[in-house]
Amino acid sequence: MGVKDIFQYNWSYLLPEFTILGFATLLSLIDLGLRKRSRAVLGWLALAGVILAGGFVLWNAQIHQEPFSYMNDMLRVDSFGNAFKLIFLGGVAFCLIMSQSYMKISDEVTHRGEYYYLMLTALLGAMVMASSADLITLFVGLELLSISSYILVGLRKKVLQSNESSFKYLVTGAISSAMILFGMSYVYGLTGSTNLYQISQRLGEAYTSGFSFLILLSFAFLVVGLSFKISTVPNYMWTPDVYQGAPTPITAFLTAVSKAAGFAIVIRLLLVCFVGLIDPNLYASASGGRVFFEKPTFFLSVIAALSMIFGNTLALRQTNVKRMMAYSGIAQAGYLLVPFVTLTQLFFEQTVFYLFAYLLMSFGAFAIIMAVSHDRKSEDLGSFAGLYHRSPLAAVAMTIFMLSLAGIPVTAGFFGKFYIFISAVAVHQYWLAAVMIGTSVISYYYYFGFIRQMYMRPGNTEAPLPLPKGVVFIVAVTAIATVVFGAAPELVTQYVHHHFNSGFDFGNLLVPSSES
């Protein structure tokens, strides 16, 4: 392929990525020239970029639903990627608004220009992860997100905890990247290709011609490495430490956006490369020639179950709210793996809906956590004591988020969980469904821990909680959305179904649930 061919592509589908890249560059240049310490203008500029990019993604989804491939799938704009990009962009938009408030109430972050443009590069990495079907670009996207995040976590430069978090994040992240690369190297060795679709075809042949062990090995390495990004078993122990030390908006970013990006790559890579392996000789048979199908889904179901169990039980004993949310996030990632395991026709809508609901509830919760912990100078659960008397509306909103995280109706979190749960029962994954619902009941205890503190314990102060405007905005939007999408989930699922599903090209991999 010559340089000339590259220019012949219609690059307009990549406008969202170009926008983010352009704004990140612009921000870093403006940052050089700014004298004042305040970098609020950069934050608003970044937000403008994110909104613009969001507009382009929506436009893409409107006009073009067929997958569009650049350079042999190095970049692939399809509805799967578009839906995830919207989640990332929404999350980063919330994160930027939250950061504006954060900068006002806290002066721990001194390098504010870097803060904003690194967030954009992290976002760019996430977007690349969602829209590529090639091992190389997937890995580049992953590293772009990861390296930006390592720095973002450590930006409370004078705080020891933050340095520790950043260091831990870097080391565990590097190890998992190495594992991912190692796993990829086997895949490349077996197939001679980095294109996921070619890999998918050739791995099927390799599997039947005696390389099944190597395929399993590479699968194992990839899963262990990728479990770092989605913070599930076995690579989850970094989560509480990193969440605790990071600036709170960045914690929210890691919870919702970085995890969503992790799911994008997990789904794309594992689903295309491993779940759909087909033995060409058996293609016409009843099973459709699926040869490696049972194993990946079984491993993932074990990982999902263990994440739910560990996350929800370890959260019980936490007193630091950010650590508690970290363990909660591990459990939530476990729930999010269930659609992948069941792989019904609903798989995509379930994942997107739950990620969307999780985005809303975790950003809302972290916005309140940020306001409370900075006001009380403590991240202890006890800092929520008597919040109801200090700020009734914030307490009610927090209650909504906790009910949603716990999966109690009528909230988006409930419907998301119900949606996932129903397909697990439909494909007769009863044990996984039982673990899911059993650990949900356990989780009531710690989610209601917030509620106990806010309503039932007297606080040290009755002074009204100062709530910055950005926090108020996020909390209001997310709380209302959590209830509205809980009562009318079809607003989201139908939208996803109509705008993001027709080009979805994993369709043939999904299990018709009547079969099992």
Next chain:
Amino acid sequence: MLNSYLLSLITFSPLLAIVVLAFVPKQQGGTIKWIGVLGTLLPLILSLMMFAGFQYESSSVQFAEKVPWVTIPLTGSPTGELVSLKIDYEMGVDGISMSLMLLTAIVATMAAIASWNIKRRLKEYFILFHILLIGMLGVFATQSLFLFFIFFELTLIPAYFLIGIWGYTEREKAANKFLLYNGVGSAIMLIAFIALFLNVPNEELQMTMNMSELTAAFASGELPPELMSPALQFGLFIALFIAFGIKLPIFPFHTWMLKVHVQAPPPVVMIHSGILLKMGAYGLLRMGIGFFPAEAYSFATWMAVLGVINILYGAVLAFVQKDMKMVMAYSSISHMGVVLLGLAAMNTIGFQGAVFQVISHGFISALMFFLIGVVWERTGTSTITELGGLAKSMPFISGVMLAGAMASLGLPGMSGFISEFLSFLGLFGVKPVLAALGTLGIILTAAYLLRAVLRTTFGPTPERWVRLADAQPLEVVPMVVLLGFIILIGIYPAVLSDPLQETLKTIVPIVHGIGG
């Protein structure tokens, strides 16, 4: 015209009070109390209209409403074609649920009046009280299992707050125990419901959540065994039995309920004992037996055994309690055993007895816990040995208490007599030995109730109780109303049996068509 949305109107009518309360400043305690009480009159009046408009001759679901809500496309149909799970907003009542709604509305109004003694945080109290009321009315008014689950959960959250904030010293423990036990119960219920949706088609071979359609599907006896193996049917029956058994509560699952009865504020205990426990009985009859008549029939002996255990265990322990509240709590367990016996009889008389017992005990326990609250308000204690001779200073209250105890132990002419008589009569025909064992409970009931009530009201009056005031006008209302209903059912049972008749006629042939 009104009839086509009467049930929704009743269920959501407490919203009016909630909205009004939201705008009343929290300092205006008196206004808030009046709004709180008047707010419960709206559902009461509407429920009476429903009672008046209810057609006794018809066995079908009345006041039906149906609005499509959410559609989940699934491919789980038996024939492999695409089937969607339609979640509809469906309301409708038959004789049983209509009576229970009326009971709910009456007890709620009385409990609202009893809330006059609540001193702290009145505004939140009444808002939560009305949310709880919506949940309770909805549970009985709905025809859809999904909505049933949502309303069931909707009772959980406000009840948790009401116990945890306004209860006595160990209120938080009681609230947590309440939450976790009921959380487990609803989790089991949800699993069973989803298995039902996915496996039982209605007449048009669509998945259904409609209770009547499910009952009809099971009753037709044409369920293909590949959809519902006998083992699965039995498993689902047991799941429902446990889920509602926790609520009722049945013997090994009862500990949470003792804590709640002792720790919750009196009006909440009135609601809890009077209505919330009855949701368990309702679920057992409507779903446990309604969906799985054959399984219930084969399980009837065990049900009767559990009923006898409940009766005797509750009665024996009630006899040794020092606290009036504990006496009545164990008494509730004992009386719920009678419900189980009535259900285990599996005939019209037994079912009628069970429903009578549910309603009758709803009134009686609400009355008794109201009186305990009234006495507590004056003396600050409910310990039997500390009380005594109250009849001198409070002749009216003591008289009503004695009357309530008489109703509870089954004095002819009061509702307790009819209900126990019918339950035992139903069971004697089929299981004489167990029925005879159960009647021992009646003797024990007389013993423990008379011991508790006579010791508190008669005997020498301690100096400090001499100058206590008798009932205030506002306190007289619940006493007279509740006692009035108890006597009304006792001397004119047709007021309840007429609406029940046709409904029970539809359940019994199902049971006997398969079981007998």
